[in-house]
Every structure is written in C-alpha cells, then in structure tokens.
Amino acid sequence: MKILIYLLLLIHIVLAIESEGTCSIKKEQCSARASKYERKENTLLYQIQSSIKAYSPCPKDPDDSCSCHxxxxxxxxxxxxxxxxxxxxxxxxxxxxxxxxxxxxxxxxxxxxxxxxxxxxxxxxxxxxxxxxxxxxxxxxxxxxxxxxxxxxxxxxxxxxxxxxxxxxxxxxxWAFWEGGPAIALHPTGIGRWDKHRNSISMAGKKWPWEEKLGKGFFRGSRTSDERDSLVLLSRKNPDLVDAQYTKNQAWKSLKDTLDAEPASEVTFEDHCKYKYLFNFRGVAASFRLKHLFLCKSLVFHVGSEWNEFFYFAMKPWVHYIPIKSYPTEQELESILIFFKEHDDLAKEIAQRGYKFIWNHLRLTDVQCxxxxxxxxxxxxxxxxxxxxxxxxxxx
Incomplete structure (x- = not known):
C-alpha cells in the first residue's frame, strides 16, 4: 500500500513539473502574441489619429455647389x-x-x-x-x-x-442614383431612387442606435468576386464575430456559386443597420452598395481601393471608413474586427463621420450639380x- 502511495506521489510531482514547464512556454508564447498585437494596435491607433488630424472637412454647400467633388x-x-x-x-x-x-x-x-x-x-x-x-x-x-x-x-x-x-x-x-441599378429579388427593377433610400435607411439607422446594434460584422451579396470569400469563410468559423453569406444572383447555377452552401436570403439595406460593422466589396466594377451602408451610421469596412465613383475621392480612409486591402485573409479580417470591438468609441466616431459626409455631400442636389x-x-x-x-x- 505504501509503495502505491509513493508511486502516486511521484507521478503527481512529475506531472506538476511538466505542467510548470509547459505553462512557462505558453506564457512566453502568450507574451509574444500580446506584444505583437499591442504593436499592431498602436500602429492602427496612430494611423487613425494622424489621418483625422490631417483631414480638412469639406464645408457644407448651402448653394449646392458640390465643391467637394x-x-x-x-x-x-x-x-x-x-x-x-x-x-x-x-x-x-x-x-x-x-x-x-x-x-x-x-x-x-x-x-x-x-x-x-x-x-x-x-x-x-x-x-x-x-x-x-x-x-x-x-x-x-x-x-x-x-x-x-x-x-x-x-x-x-x-x-x-x-x-x-x-x-x-x-x-x-x-444611373442608379435614380433608376437602373442592380436588379435583385428585393429590387427587381433595380435599386435606384437615392432620394428615397436616403430617407428610409437613415430612419432605420435611428431605429438602431450604436449602443443597440449587434457587435458583429455583416455582409450579404452574391459572389461576383472571390475577393469576398475570406469574409464568408471567417463567418462560418466564427459566426459570433461576423455574419457573411452569399446570396443567389442571375448567374447562379449550383452551390459552387455560393461557396458550397445554400444561398442566403437577401437582406434590405434598412436591416443592415442592425449591425455595427458593414463590409463593402467591389462587384464587377465599383459596388453600388457603398453609399447606402454609410446611412446606417454603422462602421463601414471598404475592401480594395482600385475602383472609384466620382464621390469616393472626397472620402478619406480611417476618417470616414476603414480601408481593407484587396483579398484580405481571414486572420486579417478577424484582427481588424477584434480591434474595433475593443475600441468601440473610436468605431462609433468614424461611423458618425462617414454618415455625416454622405448625408451632407451626396444629396440628390449634389448629384444634379x-x-x-x-x-x-x-x-x-x-x-x-x-x-x-x-x-x-x-x-x-
């Protein structure tokens, strides 16, 4: 019996020593990861602060001179x-x-x-x-x-x-500011009528103030570009962080066109406003959705900088929206979302500036001007x- 007790004690001591060694290694790894994240966090904070400091806001044009553009x-x-x-x-x-x-x-x-x-x-x-x-x-x-x-x-x-x-x-x-925008099930004759969307989406934004929005990323759209794949795959791995799914478009033929998943239902722009973080990707060319997303007063993540419409140039990265490089990895998307979840006030501030710019400088009168x-x-x-x-x- 004594021998058995001694053996059990010996095993316990060995396991304790091994555990302590493993714990030490994990602490070093955790410390390295924490240090790396801290450096990245400081870099992002500096990027945002310096961009805001360098930005000169466009004055609101009471005479409809559209001078920003x-x-x-x-x-x-x-x-x-x-x-x-x-x-x-x-x-x-x-x-x-x-x-x-x-x-x-x-x-x-x-x-x-x-x-x-x-x-x-x-x-x-x-x-x-x-x-x-x-x-x-x-x-x-x-x-x-x-x-x-x-x-x-x-x-x-x-x-x-x-x-x-x-x-x-x-x-x-x-043309889509008035008629002939992309046709989807929710808008079979095209999105169009920017004046109406400005009102309906901004009202939805008021219905979902920042503090009541869901703290996760959101995207719905068809797979017009595989640049969107990494966000959809991240969503499948971490649905608490982001909800991104592919919908069916006119070119849909099989599940391969929605990355081997059943097509999701389309979601109105107004219902996008439930979420704090909204993603915009290019389509065949520039995406028609970008201007709509800002009206939710949510933080817009704009992926890629190659494609432009006339009003893009007056909007500044880190000031009005968060720029994401083309074809981001799942890890990069995860990292930037976590950063803004941990810097909620900063996210809200940028979201508000994006909304105000679109509201003040992309009116239908600005388009006509x-x-x-x-x-x-x-x-x-x-x-x-x-x-x-x-x-x-x-x-x-």
Missing amino acids: TNVIEKDLAPFQSTGITKKAIETMGTYGTKYQIVDHTLYRQKTCMFPSRCSGIEHFIKPLLKELPNMEMIVNCRDWPQIRRDHGPKGPVLSFSKTNEYLDIMYPA YWKMLLTEYGKLMRYEVEVDKNLKKII
Missing part, C-alpha cells in the same frame, strides 16, 4: 484640354457607348440603348439642365466596365460611372459645330 471633373477632363474634343474623336469612340447629342437645348440619343433603364436614369439628370447647356456630342458608356485604357487602344472621350487608374474614362454619377458642372466643362472642349444626327431620336 469638382476636382474630379478637372482631373478627368485634363487629357482633353490641349486637343479639345474633335468630331473624329467622337466618331472613333462611337462603339464604346451610347451616343447622345444636345443641340439647341434639345436632347437626342441613339434609337436603341443597350440598357434602357440605365439610359433613363442618365436622362433623368440631363433633362433639367438642357436650357443651360451648350451644344455637344458625347459617348456615354452604360456598361458596368470602363472602356478606354491608358496603356493601349484608342484614346477619346467616353463617360463611364466608375473606373480604376488604368482607364481614361470620364466619370459621371451612376455634378452633372451640370461636368457637362458644362465638357461642352467647353467641343472643337466643332454639332449638327443634329438624323440617325438619333429626340428624347426631349
């Missing part, structure tokens, strides 16, 4: 300042979009439009300006993708709603007398 027009038109816009340039660009004319304050367009609702959304903003605009011809690209590359191919004036720095297209406010300034400056570059093309039809 006008430098984009100057930059986009710069390649045509020396040569102007010639008849030959318009003829060369004819296949890259829909041809429009303004002659004697009357609007004309090609008889057929590849996307009628998109043309309608564009024309909604041009029609009220006709009395103030000079004669001009323009090629307006209604496709998702920009057309004129900097490095090769023909060069000429083509208007597109979004682009990367690889393209020379002239940006105009997307941008169209006016863009077409006015574009018209000044015309180097020939524009005569009515009999192959076009009169719009108004």
Whole structure:
C-alpha cells in the first residue's frame, strides 16, 4: 500500500513539473502574441489619429455647389484640354457607348440603348439642365466596365460611372442614383431612387442606435468576386464575430456559386443597420452598395481601393471608413474586427463621420450639380459645330 502511495506521489510531482514547464512556454508564447498585437494596435491607433488630424472637412454647400467633388471633373477632363474634343474623336469612340447629342437645348440619343433603364436614369439628370447647356456630342458608356485604357487602344472621350487608374474614362454619377441599378429579388427593377433610400435607411439607422446594434460584422451579396470569400469563410468559423453569406444572383447555377452552401436570403439595406460593422466589396466594377451602408451610421469596412465613383475621392480612409486591402485573409479580417470591438468609441466616431459626409455631400442636389458642372466643362472642349444626327431620336 505504501509503495502505491509513493508511486502516486511521484507521478503527481512529475506531472506538476511538466505542467510548470509547459505553462512557462505558453506564457512566453502568450507574451509574444500580446506584444505583437499591442504593436499592431498602436500602429492602427496612430494611423487613425494622424489621418483625422490631417483631414480638412469639406464645408457644407448651402448653394449646392458640390465643391467637394469638382476636382474630379478637372482631373478627368485634363487629357482633353490641349486637343479639345474633335468630331473624329467622337466618331472613333462611337462603339464604346451610347451616343447622345444636345443641340439647341434639345436632347437626342441613339434609337436603341443597350440598357434602357440605365439610359433613363442618365436622362433623368440631363433633362433639367438642357436650357443651360451648350451644344455637344458625347459617348456615354452604360456598361458596368470602363472602356478606354491608358496603356493601349484608342484614346477619346467616353463617360463611364466608375473606373480604376488604368482607364481614361470620364466619370459621371451612376444611373442608379435614380433608376437602373442592380436588379435583385428585393429590387427587381433595380435599386435606384437615392432620394428615397436616403430617407428610409437613415430612419432605420435611428431605429438602431450604436449602443443597440449587434457587435458583429455583416455582409450579404452574391459572389461576383472571390475577393469576398475570406469574409464568408471567417463567418462560418466564427459566426459570433461576423455574419457573411452569399446570396443567389442571375448567374447562379449550383452551390459552387455560393461557396458550397445554400444561398442566403437577401437582406434590405434598412436591416443592415442592425449591425455595427458593414463590409463593402467591389462587384464587377465599383459596388453600388457603398453609399447606402454609410446611412446606417454603422462602421463601414471598404475592401480594395482600385475602383472609384466620382464621390469616393472626397472620402478619406480611417476618417470616414476603414480601408481593407484587396483579398484580405481571414486572420486579417478577424484582427481588424477584434480591434474595433475593443475600441468601440473610436468605431462609433468614424461611423458618425462617414454618415455625416454622405448625408451632407451626396444629396440628390449634389448629384444634379455634378452633372451640370461636368457637362458644362465638357461642352467647353467641343472643337466643332454639332449638327443634329438624323440617325438619333429626340428624347426631349
């Protein structure tokens, strides 16, 4: 019996020694991890604080001058300042979009439009300006993708709603501010009507104040880009941290198109407001959802910086939203979400600034103002007398 007791004591001592050694190793590992996280935390805090310090807010425009965005027009038109816009340039660009004319304050367009609702959304903003605009011809690209590359191919004036720095297209406010946005089950005729969404989503934001929002990331959308995969996979591993699922779109054929899971139901923009952290990804080109997310007064995580619409440039990373590099890893997404969960006041502050910018500087009047300034400056570059093309039809 004594031998058995001695053996048990010996085993206990050995296990204690091993445990102490293991604990020591774990402490060193934990200390190293804590130190690494602390360094990253300090770096993020410094990045945010320095970005906010360097930021000069746009003044609110009581006269609807849309001054926050006008430098984009100057930059986009710069390649045509020396040569102007010639008849030959318009003829060369004819296949890259829909041809429009303004002659004697009357609007004309090609008889057929590849996307009628998109043309309608564009024309909604041009029609009220006709009395103030000079004669001009323009090629307006209604496709998702920009057309004129900097490095090769023909060069000429083509208007597109979004682009990367690889393209020379002239940006105009997307048709989807009024009509012809992406069609989904919740919006079968397209998202559209920015004025209505501003009201309904901001009301939902008030219904879900910051303190009552769910403290997790959120994303719903189709798999138009595999850049979104890491967030969806993180959601499956850690659903308490993020809820990200793929929905079905028109191109859906099998579960492979939703990363081997049943398609999730679509969620209204208003219901996005339940969550503190909202993710925006590019689609085929720039995502139409970005402007809507800010209205929830939630913190927006904007993944990738390549694609732009005209209003992106006035918004600053770390000031209005959180920039995430293209194709982030699950670990990177997890880390940044945990950081902001631990810095809740900072997250709320950035979310509020993002909301205020969109509310004050992306009104429907700002969109109309941008169209006016863009077409006015574009018209000044015309180097020939524009005569009515009999192959076009009169719009108004």
